[in-house]
Amino acid sequence: MSVSLAILGVTFAVAIALGLLAKRGHDMTLEQWSVGGRGFGSLFVFLLMAGEIYTTFTFLGGSGWAYGKGAPALYILAYLTLAYSLSYFLLPAIWRYSQGRGLVSQTDFFMAKYESPALGMVVSVVGVAALIPYLVLQLKGLGIIVSEASYGAIAPATAMVGGTAALMVYVVISGVRGSAWTATLKDLMILVVVVAMGIYLPYHYHGGFRAMFEAIALAKPGFLTLPRAGMSPAWFISTVLLSAVGVYTWPQLFAGVYTAKHESVFRKNAVMLPLYQLVVLFVFFVGFAATLAVPGLAGAEGDLSLFRIAKMTFAPWVVGTIGGAGLLTALVPGSMLLITAATILGKNIFGALAPGRSERTVGLVARAMVPVLALVALALALHGGQAIVALLLMGYNVVTQLFPALVLSFGDRPRISARAALAGILAGEFTVAAVSLSGSSMATLAPSLPQVVKDLNVGVVALAVNVAVIALVSLLTPRAARTRAG
Amino acid sequence: MSAEPSAALTPPAPPAVPAAPAAAAPPPRRHVWRAYHALALLPALGMLGGLPFANRVEPLVLGLPFLVAWLAGWVLATSGLMAIILRLDRRHEQADDAAGRTE
Numbered sequence: 001m002s003v004s005l006a007i008l009g010v011t012f013a014v015a016i017a018l019g020l021l022a023k024r025g026h027d028m029t030l031e032q033w034s035v036g037g038r039g040f041g042s043l044f045v046f047l048l049m050a051g052e053i054y055t056t057f058t059f060l061g062g063s064g065w066a067y068g069k070g071a072p073a074l075y076i077l078a079y080l081t082l083a084y085s086l087s088y089f090l091l092p093a094i095w096r097y098s099q100g101r102g103l104v105s106q107t108d109f110f111m112a113k114y115e116s117p118a119l120g121m122v123v124s125v126v127g128v129a130a131l132i133p134y135l136v137l138q139l140k141g142l143g144i145i146v147s148e149a150s151y152g153a154i155a156p157a158t159a160m161v162g163g164t165a166a167l168m169v170y171v172v173i174s175g176v177r178g179s180a181w182t183a184t185l186k187d188l189m190i191l192v193v194v195v196a197m198g199i200y201l202p203y204h205y206h207g208g209f210r211a212m213f214e215a216i217a218l219a220k221p222g223f224l225t226l227p228r229a230g231m232s233p234a235w236f237i238s239t240v241l242l243s244a245v246g247v248y249t250w251p252q253l254f255a256g257v258y259t260a261k262h263e264s265v266f267r268k269n270a271v272m273l274p275l276y277q278l279v280v281l282f283v284f285f286v287g288f289a290a291t292l293a294v295p296g297l298a299g300a301e302g303d304l305s306l307f308r309i310a311k312m313t314f315a316p317w318v319v320g321t322i323g324g325a326g327l328l329t330a331l332v333p334g335s336m337l338l339i340t341a342a343t344i345l346g347k348n349i350f351g352a353l354a355p356g357r358s359e360r361t362v363g364l365v366a367r368a369m370v371p372v373l374a375l376v377a378l379a380l381a382l383h384g385g386q387a388i389v390a391l392l393l394m395g396y397n398v399v400t401q402l403f404p405a406l407v408l409s410f411g412d413r414p415r416i417s418a419r420a421a422l423a424g425i426l427a428g429e430f431t432v433a434a435v436s437l438s439g440s441s442m443a444t445l446a447p448s449l450p451q452v453v454k455d456l457n458v459g460v461v462a463l464a465v466n467v468a469v470i471a472l473v474s475l476l477t478p479r480a481a482r483t484r485a486g
Numbered sequence: 487m488s489a490e491p492s493a494a495l496t497p498p499a500p501p502a503v504p505a506a507p508a509a510a511a512p513p514p515r516r517h518v519w520r521a522y523h524a525l526a527l528l529p530a531l532g533m534l535g536g537l538p539f540a541n542r543v544e545p546l547v548l549g550l551p552f553l554v555a556w557l558a559g560w561v562l563a564t565s566g567l568m569a570i571i572l573r574l575d576r577r578h579e580q581a582d583d584a585a586g587r588t589e
Contacts, residue, residue: 071541074557078533081561085526088568093517209549217543217551224543224551233537240534267572274565281558 004320005150011189011324012166015331018185019170019178026177030363033175034104034343035258040180045260046269047183048176048336049087049253050276054190055333056141059326060303062280066287068302070223072231073284079243080277088270090248092263093410105340106254107348110402113409116418117352122425124348126402127251130395131341132377135334139164139381142330148307149323151316157382163330164378171335171342172370176259179335186328191279193325197310198282201289204313209285215292223291234455242459246400252333252340342369394436397459401428404467420473428466435461522574529564533557 026032040048058076065073094109103109106127111120142163143156150159170178206212217224226233247253260266283306290305294312297305310319346366351357357365405421408414414421434440435458443454445461533556540556547555 071553074554077557077561081564082530085529085564085568088526088571089517210546213546213549213551225541225553233541236537237534271565271568271572274561278558278561
């Protein structure tokens with residue numbers, strides 16, 4: 001036990017040290033702090049992009065879904081793959097536009113494209129509203145990981161407080177450079193840990209993959225395919241498509257794009273990232289192995305399945321190493337989320353409310369926002385109950401509403417007016433809120449329609465409303481007003 | 487691999503956006519849609535369109551349930567398809583650059 005604790009401690013210390021060392025030789029202007037002076041090469045951009053996708057959600061949630069739900073968990077593998085094929089075209093376009101314009105946030109991009117401060121403010125609020133629950137989730141995941149891997153020696157709350165403190169320090173000092181450096185350590189550890197577990201556990205408990213899946217198919221008929229109703233193929237397809245277009249509407253991934261030195265990075269990444277994310281498959285194998293080995297975890301407890309099976313199978317030093325890797329899956333994405341939210345608050349919200357401040361002041365305000373955001377997230381993680389889960393489920397649908405306006409902004413000038421974009425986003429967000437807060441699903445909204453429609457992800461409705469409003473406003477706006485820039 | 491980035495950074499045209507503060511940044515290459523870019527749609531069509539057929543356990547492929555193997559196979563195929571697109575794009579860009587320099 002003390003061995004696992006020691007390994008956790010060392011990982012934590014190394015992560016902070018790397019985060020702090022990353023600053024060396026760099027003057028932390030806002031541009032350095034938020035987007036690394038736009039000087040990151042292939043490896044760092046690759047790790048930042050991959051690293052933000054391998055979060056505690058993938059580590060705990062991926063195995064938890066495979067454990068509790070079976071085949072529907074595979075949607076994670078599918079949507080990430082499609083997101084990467086989209087990224088080949090989308091990210092270079094975002095990057096090219098950011099060049100020479102000094103963009104550091106997602107809001108900057110929308111403001112520059114649509115030349116509308118009102119739209120910028122809405123994009124800022126949407127971004128921060130989606131980022132905070134995501135950050136809360138990382139802290140909660142960190143609490144679970146540390147308490148499980150330390151065999152209960154460290155309480156989740158203690159772990160969350162410690163993790164938040166570490167995040168604050170290295171994020172304020174090193175910004176995105178700290179994230180990139182710790183991402184390197186994180187990806188190495190995750191890769192080794194997940195692949196080793198995903199191969200070892202099926203062999204240890206069943207003698208191989210074939211035997212394991214045959215045993216699962218026998219014990220739980222239907223577990224390894226999508227059900228006919230509920231999480232059916234219709235659910236799978238709609239969820240995969242919605243999530244795939246949603247990935248690059250997350251503000252932290254936008255900021256990740258700006259860190260690149262050259263656009264060719266994104267095209268190479270689109271080739272490499274699908275292969276790299278096959279690691280997720282091994283996370284599923286862990287969850288599948290756990291369904292038979294450690295049965296009985298219900299609902300959200302499924303997220304603990306990875307650690308439960310690990311503790312039952314491995315020596316404490318292995319559990320400590322798994323915990324160390326898990327710790328990093330919370331810290332690295334957590335740091336990017338913090339930097340991004342702080343940049344939006346400092347530059348786009350403070351900057352808009354108090355115009356005419358110097359770049360230096362804006363940079364200082366952004367960094368001062370880090371502890372504020374971190375403490376808010378910590379408070380929500382410690383005291384927030386189910387509300388957080390509801391918010392988080394909304395988060396993905398919330399950012400996805402930016403997708404139509406993003407895609408329609410490409411070209412010499414946006415294909416729609418700022419007014420249409422704004423109306424579409426607002427209509428989409430109200431729909432997301434109404435649907436989420438009322439707990440609606442397609443089955444409750446359209447009980448008489450066929451099962452295929454009832455199983456559709458309800459996020460489809462919000463996106464459809466969004467696009468319909470964009471079309472309507474565009475039709476009603478005189479053409480002259482539309483083509484006149486700003 | 488290291489040759490193209492520098493080639494891409496030196497197109498002949500002046501900056502298209504005079505209002506941009508840093509005119510020193512070279513105007514980046516514009517995206518051109520080409521027919522083979524449609525290959526990027528295949529993963530979506532295969533992964534999702536194939537579901538009615540692929541949503542089964544048997545036959546196991548390399549010990550994996552058929553659905554798992556189907557999706558994993560498409561992940562590999564996606565990487566391959568994107569590599570083909572990248573290679574073709576680079577070939578076109580090199581040809582364009584060569585043509586641009588003789589102007």
